[in-house]
Amino acid sequence: MLKKVVLLTIGGVFATAAVAQSDIFKADDLVKYRQSIYQVMGAQAKVMGAMVKGEIDFDAEALHQRALNMGNVGKLLGETYVPATRDVEESNILPAAWEDMDGFSAKGKAFGGALEELIAASGEPGFDAAMAKPAVGKLMKSCKACHDDYRE
Numbered sequence: 001m002l003k004k005v006v007l008l009t010i011g012g013v014f015a016t017a018a019v020a021q022s023d024i025f026k027a028d029d030l031v032k033y034r035q036s037i038y039q040v041m042g043a044q045a046k047v048m049g050a051m052v053k054g055e056i057d058f059d060a061e062a063l064h065q066r067a068l069n070m071g072n073v074g075k076l077l078g079e080t081y082v083p084a085t086r087d088v089e090e091s092n093i094l095p096a097a098w099e100d101m102d103g104f105s106a107k108g109k110a111f112g113g114a115l116e117e118l119i120a121a122s123g124e125p126g127f128d129a130a131m132a133k134p135a136v137g138k139l140m141k142s143c144k145a146c147h148d149d150y151r152e
């Protein structure tokens, strides 16, 4: 079954258009919102990772849905990255991210690209565990690459 490829705009970390709307949120709440999004993303990643490791049965359709879930919440991240959240103690983002927004955004774009590739590939007929392994691996590496540099 050929599934429609969903185009995402998750690359736009620090999306400025969303900033006006984020004005209605308190900085503390934005950090909780952000961390919750990452928790949802983490849960999707856990299931996909378990599938490619063979810990649970491989199911292309389920994996595709997990990737879509990640995209749906991931595209909301941009509106949580308002400068006022920098001073929130509970946040685990390193000052380096604020000081090097280009570098941080590049990691976000790499993540968005890997996720878009996975969404597209997993929606194609014949997508199997052998194809999923490198695609999921690339996605996971994009998480780690950002965490290594920009997360406590």
Ligand code: HEC
Pocket: 013, 031, 034, 035, 036, 038, 039, 041, 042, 045, 090, 091, 092, 093, 094, 097, 104, 105, 107, 108, 111, 139, 140, 142, 143, 144, 146, 147, 150, 151
């Ligand atoms: C562009 C950078 C970036 C990318 C890409 C990224 N993260 Fe993160 N992640 C962060 C930052 C920054 C935090 C800390 C946020 C905070 O505390 O304000 C974080 C926090 C988290 C947390 C902890 C949330 C909490 O409860 O405090 C999890 C889980 C997580 N990320 C999972 C993932 C997964 C899974 C991926 C990839 C699918 C991913 N992240 C990709 C930057 C990134």
